[in-house]
Amino acid sequence: MKSHLLSAADLTHEDALLVLDTAEELARLADRPIKKLPTLRGRTVVNLFFEDSTRTRISFEAAAKRLSADVINFSAKGSSVAKGESLKDTALTLEAMGADAVVVRHHASGAPHRLAHSGWIRGAVVNAGDGTHEHPTQALLDAFTMRRRLNAGPGEHQATVGTDLAGRRVTIVGDVLHSRVARSNVLLLHTLGAEVTLVAPPTLFPVGVDAWPCVTSYDLDGELAKSDVVMMLRVQRERMAPAGGGFFPSAREYSRRYGLDGRRMAMLPDHAIVMHPGPMNRGMEIAAEVADSARSTIVEQVTNGVSVRMAVLYLLLSGASEGESA
Amino acid sequence: MTPTRSTSSTAGSASRPQTALSRTVLEAADISRALTRIAHEILERNKGAADLVLLGIPSRGVPLAHRLAARIAAVEGSDVMVGSLDVTMYRDDLRLKPARALERTDLPPEGVEGRTVVLVDDVLFSGRTIRAALDALGDVGRPGRVQLAVLVDRGHRELPIRADYVGKNLPTSAGERVRVRLEEMDGSDAVCIETVAR
Numbered sequence: 001m002k003s004h005l006l007s008a009a010d011l012t013h014e015d016a017l018l019v020l021d022t023a024e025e026l027a028r029l030a031d032r033p034i035k036k037l038p039t040l041r042g043r044t045v046v047n048l049f050f051e052d053s054t055r056t057r058i059s060f061e062a063a064a065k066r067l068s069a070d071v072i073n074f075s076a077k078g079s080s081v082a083k084g085e086s087l088k089d090t091a092l093t094l095e096a097m098g099a100d101a102v103v104v105r106h107h108a109s110g111a112p113h114r115l116a117h118s119g120w121i122r123g124a125v126v127n128a129g130d131g132t133h134e135h136p137t138q139a140l141l142d143a144f145t146m147r148r149r150l151n152a153g154p155g156e157h158q159a160t161v162g163t164d165l166a167g168r169r170v171t172i173v174g175d176v177l178h179s180r181v182a183r184s185n186v187l188l189l190h191t192l193g194a195e196v197t198l199v200a201p202p203t204l205f206p207v208g209v210d211a212w213p214c215v216t217s218y219d220l221d222g223e224l225a226k227s228d229v230v231m232m233l234r235v236q237r238e239r240m241a242p243a244g245g246g247f248f249p250s251a252r253e254y255s256r257r258y259g260l261d262g263r264r265m266a267m268l269p270d271h272a273i274v275m276h277p278g279p280m281n282r283g284m285e286i287a288a289e290v291a292d293s294a295r296s297t298i299v300e301q302v303t304n305g306v307s308v309r310m311a312v313l314y315l316l317l318s319g320a321s322e323g324e325s326a
Numbered sequence: 327m328t329p330t331r332s333t334s335s336t337a338g339s340a341s342r343p344q345t346a347l348s349r350t351v352l353e354a355a356d357i358s359r360a361l362t363r364i365a366h367e368i369l370e371r372n373k374g375a376a377d378l379v380l381l382g383i384p385s386r387g388v389p390l391a392h393r394l395a396a397r398i399a400a401v402e403g404s405d406v407m408v409g410s411l412d413v414t415m416y417r418d419d420l421r422l423k424p425a426r427a428l429e430r431t432d433l434p435p436e437g438v439e440g441r442t443v444v445l446v447d448d449v450l451f452s453g454r455t456i457r458a459a460l461d462a463l464g465d466v467g468r469p470g471r472v473q474l475a476v477l478v479d480r481g482h483r484e485l486p487i488r489a490d491y492v493g494k495n496l497p498t499s500a501g502e503r504v505r506v507r508l509e510e511m512d513g514s515d516a517v518c519i520e521t522v523a524r
Contacts, residue, residue: 025412025428034465036465039416315425319420319423319424
């Protein structure tokens with residue numbers, strides 16, 4: 001693996017399987033009386049969050065703590081950033097405090113890349129979501145969840161080790177334009193051999209989507225019968241209003257054409273699963289009966305997120321890095 | 327995560343090819359006899375196989391643990407609990423080497439609480455793997471006793487650790503390498519000492 005995790009495209013097929021297999025082994029820790037490993041003792045992980053995010057932050061925090069790392073949470077609200085400090089000065093402060101890894105979420109696409117390649121900090125940088133660009137650990141936990149559900153029977157998780165998602169059909173539905181989850185998933189799932197179809201209204205596709213390694217469609221009903229996985233993306237109601245861009249005329253219309261309800265769920269093959277990165281808008285992109293059904297992996301995704309992030313932190317932090325080959 | 331040091335050593339070997347001289351010190355029959363003896367020693371020392379848990383340390387300790395378990399079961403007529411214990415996350419050299427993939431940890435569903443755990447590994451060298459194993463074991467429960475069985479003890483200990491059951495003591499020099507080959511993983515059984523010519 002590289003020394004940072006900035007984009008799902010950084011991961012080769014081999015890297016991605018190493019993360020997933022490591023996560024599979026780490027997931028077994030949950031059955032032990034002591035759910036903690038001493039691996040990262042004495043190392044410091046900084047959660048640098050310029051954007052509000054509860055689930056991603058606590059997931060990274062839980063992952064770092066289970067590996068015995070010290071965790072410092074830095075959120076932009078009420079901090080020096082609110083007083084106008086630049087990203088550079090914040091980074092220099094973290095470096096001076098001895099951060100071994102910086103988990104960064106930023107509203108600007110490319111901020112983690114800047115942080116990793118500017119020379120401001122020596123630690124590993126993990127992208128926890130940057131603007132409308134990428135969210136690689138979300139893609140990894142989604143792939144992990146798909147692999148567990150599709151490649152082995154219940155309780156046979158060990159059988160999934162070493163397997164990828166070759167030939168699986170994944171349909172990602174919703175606000176692709178603003179979604180870093182969609183982009184990271186397309187890149188990683190393509191690496192793992194899955195065939196991805198993006199479904200959205202024409203207004204919610206980004207420019208240049210035809211260059212992505214996936215196909216696109218405007219018609220959800222036509223895709224469902226051949227899908228192994230349907231991943232619903234969060235659609236913000238603010239995007240509807242003219243001030244938010246006016247991307248669709250009404251919540252009701254969006255929900256009718258692109259929402260996953262009981263009728264559409266019945267069109268899926270029996271083994272198909274329904275995913276959502278959260279937080280959900282029940283009744284908007286996903287109906288409550290779907291979110292609470294046995295096909296839904298939404299709660300599992302949260303649990304798997306901790307295992308996958310532990311694997312990422314372990315693989316980035318435990319090996320010898322350049323400059324400390326003592 | 328660039329393995330700087332290993333890159334330089336690869337470069338060295340490319341410019342000056344190293345020939346490894348290998349001599350076999352244990353044949354398949356020797357390994358089989360050693361394991362049979364260790365199985366009997368374990369039973370003798372613990373007065374039977376009740377409350378015994380054999381935990382192999384990946385990778386080659388695991389098939390050895392299963393072979394010992396089969397021999398103990400044949401003598402006692404009852405199954406003995408066997409599993410594996412990965413020690414990667416407990417090693418003290420994690421920061422010195424590139425990140426390693428994790429191996430499998432498989433504990434018997436009955437657990438290790440209060441039982442006699444016999445750790446099984448192929449080669450006992452510095453003792454650091456066993457130190458890591460003791461730490462790992464402490465996190466999964468509190469065994470009544472812990473013992474150590476190894477196929478080969480090659481000396482050069484760096485920690486105050488010794489084995490309770492030894493297949494063969496092999497005096498080696500620090501520059502030599504001991505290779506254990508097992509049928510389950512390598513296709514045949516043998517223990518070789520490789521001398522890396524410099």
